[in-house]
Amino acid sequence: MTRRDTLESTDSTTDYEITFPSSDTLDQDEEWCLVRENGATRKVRFHDYGEIYELPGLYEQLFYEHLQCSSPEIVARLFGRELKRSGVEADTLSVLDVGAGNGMVGERLAEVGADTIIGVDIIPQAAAAAERDRPGIYDDYLVLDLTALDEDTRCDLKSRKLNALTCVAALGFGDIPPAAFAAAYDVLAPGAWLAFSIKEDFLEEQGGSGFARLVRELADRGMIEIRAQRRYRHRLSASGEPVHYIALVAAKQNAEPAAPLAEEL
Ligand SMILES: C[S@@+](CC[C@H](N)C(=O)[O-])C[C@H]1O[C@@H](n2cnc3c(N)ncnc32)[C@H](O)[C@@H]1O
Structure with a gap:
């Protein structure tokens, strides 16, 4: 298919x-x-x-x-808009979709027109569900723990010349920790795009997840340039209350690694 x-x-x-x-x-x-x-x-x-x-x-x-989740659509739309504003053709993108699940984000990236989409998830059920529910959306789908990448896998990922990372509704909450996000960031080429979403509490100064500090450090050190940021309703809670996330689009500015920063969090 x-x-x-x-x-x-x-x-x-x-x-x-x-x-x-x-x-x-x-x-x-x-x-x-x-x-x-x-x-x-x-x-x-x-x-x-x-x-x-x-x-x-x-x-x-x-x-x-x-629960009316809107995250894949919101992040993909914000990302697509920033690509247009920067005059970047989507068909030049090789995207690493981290925490890919059964492919909701991959599907949106395909609609935006990304050339290559590689999924990564920590559980094999996600890879199987993506293949069952959205066959052909991912060019490759890797089941791995980004916090424990062996050298061969790291080299393999770097050799794919990935120029974008997406990570939607998967950061924090015992899901993807800052160290995994940093490891994914580190296999990207300089100039790569980042498009991700995170619960707004996790980006606040006192948030306990470490992401606030990591994102701030990346920006303060000039390692990323934040191009767009939007607060939105991610979904409803089980009791019907709105749960707000922040969608961020940024550009990686240089080859300085993020892993050492994540280690200090
Ligand atoms: C809420 S789902 C989001 C899936 C997809 N991004 C979406 O928007 O539909 C979170 C996903 O993150 C994955 N995940 C959790 N911890 C992970 C980790 N350390 N590394 C990679 N994926 C992880 C889960 O297995 C799950 O598929």
Whole structure:
């Protein structure tokens, strides 16, 4: 199947009955719901991505239909706008999509017109779901832990001449830590684009995730230039409250590595 066929045929066909708990005080990484399918009900934590990806269509139904997630669309739109403003043709892009999941962001990048899209995720269920749900969207999909890259993989990634990194709705919360983001940043060529989103609390001065400091250090040291920033509603919480994220588009300015900065956080 070609990338165009995939864009035209992507659809979730299975319907699940999803019920949300009535308590409204759960942290984002503790949220859960009940999923009923074929007469059986199971409790699914939102952050048990492996379990969610194994059920075809559940990710889309839960996060996009019920909780109205907008992150892939918002980040891709902001990125596309900055590319246009800079006179960069999307078909010159080789993108590393970090925390790629089942391909929601890859699909948007294909619509923007990226030439090459490489997915990276830490769990094999994500790679399998991307292949099942959006075959042909990724030119390659690597299952790996960016915080423990061996030298061969690092060299392989560098040799791909990646000139863009996306990371959408995957930073913090026990998902992608600053060290993994820094490792991905370090395999990019100077001049590469970064387009990512992060919960707004994590970018605030007192936020405990380390991302605020990493992004500030990268900007203060002139390693990145922030080209666009937008606060937006990422999705609703299980209790229906808006959850706000920041979308950022930046350009990598030089080859100075970010890994040592992440180590100091
Ligand atoms: C909320 S999902 C977002 C998926 C996709 N970016 C999207 O917007 O639909 C977060 C993804 O990050 C992945 N992830 C979590 N920790 C990771 C890590 N250390 N390295 C790579 N991927 C990770 C999870 O497996 C999951 O697929």
